[in-house]
Amino acid sequence: MDGTQSPSSATAVAAPAAGPGPVPAYYSAKTEEIIRKYGNGGRGAPHYHLGLFDGPLPTSQIGPEAIRERICRAQEAMLERAARRWGVFAAPPGSLLDIGCGLGGGSLYWAQEHGARVTALTNTAAHIPHLWEFSRAAGVADRISPVLMDVHDLSTERAYDAAVAFESTNHMERYRLFEVVARALRPGGWFGIEDHFLTGDRAAEYLNDYYTTRLGTFDEYLSAARAAGLELADNDDVTAGVTEFWVQSMAWSATELERAMQSGDAGETTERTGFTTARLAESARKHGIFFRLWRDREVETRLLLFRLPPR
Numbered sequence: 047m048d049g050t051q052s053p054s055s056a057t058a059v060a061a062p063a064a065g066p067g068p069v070p071a072y073y074s075a076k077t078e079e080i081i082r083k084y085g086n087g088g089r090g091a092p093h094y095h096l097g098l099f100d101g102p103l104p105t106s107q108i109g110p111e112a113i114r115e116r117i118c119r120a121q122e123a124m125l126e127r128a129a130r131r132w133g134v135f136a137a138p139p140g141s142l143l144d145i146g147c148g149l150g151g152g153s154l155y156w157a158q159e160h161g162a163r164v165t166a167l168t169n170t171a172a173h174i175p176h177l178w179e180f181s182r183a184a185g186v187a188d189r190i191s192p193v194l195m196d197v198h199d200l201s202t203e204r205a206y207d208a209a210v211a212f213e214s215t216n217h218m219e220r221y222r223l224f225e226v227v228a229r230a231l232r233p234g235g236w237f238g239i240e241d242h243f244l245t246g247d248r249a250a251e252y253l254n255d256y257y258t259t260r261l262g263t264f265d266e267y268l269s270a271a272r273a274a275g276l277e278l279a280d281n282d283d284v285t286a287g288v289t290e291f292w293v294q295s296m297a298w299s300a301t302e303l304e305r306a307m308q309s310g311d312a313g314e315t316t317e318r319t320g321f322t323t324a325r326l327a328e329s330a331r332k333h334g335i336f337f338r339l340w341r342d343r344e345v346e347t348r349l350l351l352f353r354l355p356p357r
């Protein structure tokens with residue numbers, strides 16, 4: 047596979063014969079829920095990552111639809127900040143590998159806003175038909191090539207100007223990840239990451255069990271990058287800006303739950319949101335806990351930029 051592979055052959059890359067592992071199984075089960083909760087992300091495909099807020103926003107006089115719009119705008123703000131920090135407005139990459147692309151909100155962003163030819167790589171088969179549909183409807187199907195593959199198996203050489211990974215590296219084996227990315231980039235290429243980093247071990251088990259992740263530390267990423275010959279070029283701590291995301295997400299669940307209780311029609315709420323009332327209650331409770339973990343900096347969120355030295 048390389049950056050110019052035709053989409054039809056790209057999607058022919060088979061899922062492992064033994065069936066999906068826990069991560070694709072987790073995302074397959076969540077696909078419809080993500081689409082119903084985040085809608086078209088305000089752009090044409092859902093984002094599934096934290097959003098960036100300037101500060102606290104009141105949630106008491108506002109309904110779930112407006113909160114959802116806010117969340118989508120904050121997710122876009124995260125992408126825009128990354129693009130600015132990583133120099134994309136000044137020097138857009140021609141070809142970009144979106145690692146762990148989810149349902150494609152980010153892939154659409156890089157293609158629509160920066161004109162990149164995007165290889166949208168995911169290990170979740172259930173995402174692929176949606177990626178096709180969302181890119182077609184957004185008019186960028188010619189710029190986005192969905193690929194079904196576990197990134198650990200990537201063997202592409204010198205094909206991309208850039209790679210990005212938004213909240214997907216937390217599922218991956220970091221040494222292997224940096225090794226395959228370093229090989230896939232052209233000399234002078236860059237690798238941008240948005241992800242969460244443990245500052246101790248108090249939150250690890252709780253978060254990893256809930257999200258099927260294997261969160262790491264910032265130091266682990268640095269060592270893995272160094273081993274692959276990639277150099278840290280930017281380190282942007284956005285923890286304060288994303289903490290508010292949990293308040294807004296909690297408010298979304300709580301206001302949807304309140305509405306379901308008042309109308310007495312939990313079925314209608316489930317149909318519209320993709321969440322049962324039990325899931326809404328669970329989500330509101332968990333996001334309250336996540337708010338505290340981020341506020342107390344048990345976990346930090348960073349935008350990291352790594353560069354492959356020029357030849």
Ligand SMILES: C[S@@+](CC[C@H](N)C(=O)[O-])C[C@H]1O[C@@H](n2cnc3c(N)ncnc32)[C@H](O)[C@@H]1O
Pocket residue numbers: 069070073092093094095145146147148149150151152167168169170173195196197198211212213214217218
């Ligand atoms: C939290 S979602 C983020 C989706 C997207 N980057 C976004 O921001 O909207 C994580 C994504 O990483 C993908 N992923 C996790 N492990 C992967 C792997 N080993 N190879 C390829 N994709 C992987 C999952 O399938 C999922 O699509």
